[in-house]
Amino acid sequence: MKTTSLIANFLRWPIILRILMIIILVTFLFGSMIHLIEPYNFPTIFDGIWWAIVTTSTVGFGDFVPTSITGRAVAILLILVGTGFVTIYFVTLSTAAVTNQNAYIEGKISYHGNQHIIIIGWNERVKETISQIKEIDPQMDIILIDETLETNPFPSNHFHFIRGKPFNDEVLIKAKAEEASTILITSDQSKDEVQADMSAVLTLLAVKGINPHIYSIIEILTFNQVKNAERAGADEIIQTNKLTSSVMINSLVSHGMSNALSQMLDQLRGSKLTYLEITFDLVGKTFGECSRLLLQEKKLLIGIKRGGQTMVNPDFNIEIEKQDKLLVIKD
Known part of the structure; x- marks a missing residue:
């Protein structure tokens, strides 16, 4: 019963660990066997294990060589069994590395840091925002959540992409929202203004449910949803349409003002x-x-x-x- 339980537990291990454990056992077994069969050529068990590792890895230094028929038979068996497991191990390891890399690029891997910034949504404004954050603090970890992107737009050590709906707990947990310092929720440009605002407020409610203390910044397009954003716990509300209207009015009253404001904002980049x-x-x-x-x-x-x-x-x-x-x- 105990043996069955041990085998069942062993089969639950990741395949890489299982193959590695088999390689270790095979190496130890054959290393001990060759030491017992030819103690004059393999004075210690460690010498036998060293020979087994060199043989299975196909390096073949030739410093330890079996000379008896029995010893060579053991060597043939080791080459047939051990080398196969070693090859499978490295192939599996390479496949896992490629799979993990693809999963990271496709936004399927969870983030494991803390005190990071989460940005919801992808557009040109977000792209510019991320670029400026990287200029201010290159070491700041930024997590982008978006359901429309298929691959990571900024693959780097301090940028992590997670694909999915931002108001789903599963996605927010992947982004480790419970330990994030700040979140920026941008308006979804693929929806009309009312729907975009409702989605942004819903996302804010989901985030605050996981992390009530996170500093939240939300982009709102319609004036009627400002109160709802405040009720949801927004620390800052960016009224994009109001800001745009102010620029338009100033440009109408004072021609050329939009260029002046744009240049001023460009000079105020960063902090x-x-x-x-x-x-x-x-x-x-x-x-x-x-x-x-x-x-x-x-x-x-x-x-x-x-x-x-x-x-x-x-x-x-x-x-x-x-x-x-x-x-x-x-x-």
Whole structure:
């Protein structure tokens, strides 16, 4: 009964481990046999095992050679049995490596890190976003989840692609969403605006269910879905259509403004536009005084974040409070 159980457990092992175990047993068995048959040519069991390894691997150094008929018969049997298992092992190993590589490229392999960034959806905006993240922090692990891509668009050490529907728990677990630091949910361009927003909110709910503490950024196209995104727990909401409309209005009122805004954004690539925490020496100072102090550090003060509201270019006499954050452009 115990023997049957051991065999059953052995058959559950991965095939590579099973073949390797058989090779080890065959090598030890034949190495011991040749030592017992020809102790004068193989003084120790280790010498016999060494000969068995060299023989099965077809290297054939010739430092240990059986001379008796029995010893040579054992050698023939070892070549027929052992070499076959070694060949099968390396073929299986190569096949497994190729299979795993193809599975990685096709987005079927789970991610095993933590504190990574998850990006949902693939489009030109996402492509540009990933490129900029890589410029800022080349070591940051980025996980892309998309159901339309067939292969990994950025195969590298710090980029992982998972193919599937982003609101499925199985896919999110593959992306290890429970240990991710940030998630960016982009709008699905293959759907109409309402459907795209509903899908994005559903994805956010699924992610928050797995990791309530993840910092979530979601792209919303319709104004009516902004509240739903807030209820779902979004930390930041990017209203793409609102931003685009603002650029269009500015271009209509001031011709050429879209080019100026585009060039400005291009120069602000990376982390040049950021919030600064208030230091003790800035509390109670006016916006104008802080602006002059920060200019000496090559930081351009353009606004204040107070609570959930950001005031851009406020009155120069407004005083800085302890809970404020300063919106700056840094060199």
